[in-house]
Amino acid sequence: MAFDAKPILQNLPGLPGVYRYFDEAGHCLYVGKARDLKRRVSSYFQKKDLSPRIAIMVSQIARMETTVTRSEAEALLLENNLIKTLSPKYNILFRDDKSYPYLKISAEDFPRVSYYRGGVDKKNHFYGPYPNSQSVKEAIQILQKVFKLRTCEGPVFKNRSRVCLLAQIGRCSGPCVGAINKEDYARDVARAQQFLDGKSEDLIQELQAKMLQFSENLEFEKAAVVRDQIAALSNVLHKQTVETTGGDVDADIITVAARGADVCVNLAMVRGSRHLGDRAYFPNIPKGQDVDEVEIFEAFVSQHYETMPVPSLIITDVPGEKEELESVLTELSERRVTVVHSPTGVRREWLNMCKTNADIALARHMAIEGSQLSRLKELCEVLDISVPNDDWMKVRLECFDISHTAGEATQASCVVYEGAGMAHNLYRRFNITGIEPGDDYAAMRQVIERRYLPVSRGEAELPTVVLIDGGKGQVKMAKEVFTELGLDTSVIVGVAKGEGRKVGLETLVFADEGREPLVLGRRSQALMLVAEIRDEAHRFAITGMRAKRAKTRNTSKLEDFEGIGPKRRQKLLNRFGGMRGLKNASIEDIAKIEGISRKLAERIYSQLHGQAPRVLQNTNES
Known part of the structure; x- marks a missing residue:
């Protein structure tokens, strides 16, 4: 039965808003915004020259919802929120899991210039957003070459005793060792900000005036430094592909x-x-x-x-x-x-x-996607997977890997391949707890259960293939969990390493009884795709594990120390440059830190080394 839109159209206002179309199953077909809701929505049902795609969509409409907004801009924001929430079938979607990078100048006595991603604040100075990371890195190189701003992190900056390599080659003014005073460095920072604000011509004129002033005062060494700055800046601007001659244009x-x-x-x-x-x-x-x-x-x-x-x-x-x-x-x-x-x-x-x-x-x-698509098609043929309507973009593979160091900081990773490419925004890490250290089977059981429990409740969809980095034992564990959850075990495929762990010698192990393991060989494009996904899962797991291990080793000990709060902990780490430097310090060195008594220094030392401190005492023995 065709959807009758007339009763709804008669009552729609000519105001800005958002409209949603749904099919009989309740799935959202399309979300759209309009300056005039009545006119825009009516066009779908009154026009006879609709495109094939729109005509098919209209034929599937069973229900419609509308929301009136105060302005078209408000409708724009609401439209995007609904697109993210409802995932409509006929909307064009731009998926990008990476935030835009910024160039950051920190709010310190000697500000640091650095690459930054994430939310910005009002304390520091942020320039951007830049379209890609390479653009930020090039800008930082310019600031190093022309203005000699530091890029080193706080602990390194505070604990240096001699100039670094960047200072030796003229890419840093060496504020860490007092090679430049605070006022001169602040002037360089202000000039760098002037350059980033697009006021290059004003900056060059200012530098030229400064150079002439130094020359008139017979300060030729200072004049030469400014001259080199002008030359470097002019060279940068000359290399800039297009530069407007007037105004500050964004x-x-x-x-x-x-x-x-x-x-x-x-x-x-x-x-x-x-x-x-x-x-x-x-x-x-x-x-x-x-x-x-x-x-x-x-x-x-x-x-x-x-x-x-x-x-x-x-x-x-x-x-x-x-x-x-x-x-x-x-x-x-x-x-x-x-x-x-x-x-x-x-x-x-x-x-x-x-x-x-x-x-x-x-x-x-197109070249990359074509290669990926051919590999994906071959893999589906090998695994005997049918793809409805040849919609390869909906084929989803999830791969799991377990990583730890001798049982320490165990983490599991889940990476996702979807739409003929790795879907980085869908990656997940799982902290594994409550198991015997080093028990990979228990870790695999825990992560599979946590990941697919929502699927068993109907809150998520089962992927096309579940790849397990491991052989028969790992696959058996995954099959047990799937059976307990009432899920289809045929989607489970294990990737057992070959001799010498060489790529191309892997064996595919299946959960289905009676299905023999499969060796595809080095020339198989399907196996190359599986190996690529497996290696990405391993990379994602091991980087997460290392970060967790480093955090545990570097911070948890101090955080657990009695009498050591955030301020004292920060003073210790800043003074000794981290846990390694603190471990090498003596009781006397620790006691020199403001706010740390001799008694507390002894306790810190003993907790770091797991033993009572040895303190030399004077004796009268001859």
């Missing part, structure tokens, strides 16, 4: 490249009139959907600027409603945002660069 350049069903959205960033590079996105487009560049562009803008700051200028070659887009972004950012479709001059160069990089990124993506 802009995003967005282009869409499409080849058949494959699409790339490329985002280039300009901050402070400096081109910082670009970043390519590959949207998850529903199978069989016609590629509409305008719709893809709008989906990207709505999802990207939900969490990212909106620059004052958007440059794109994708046609669309310019005024509508400007209105939404202006409201979202609470300041004027301009959208330019036909730029000129330097802005035209930015757009051409962005388009070229989009084509290159798409070609590279």
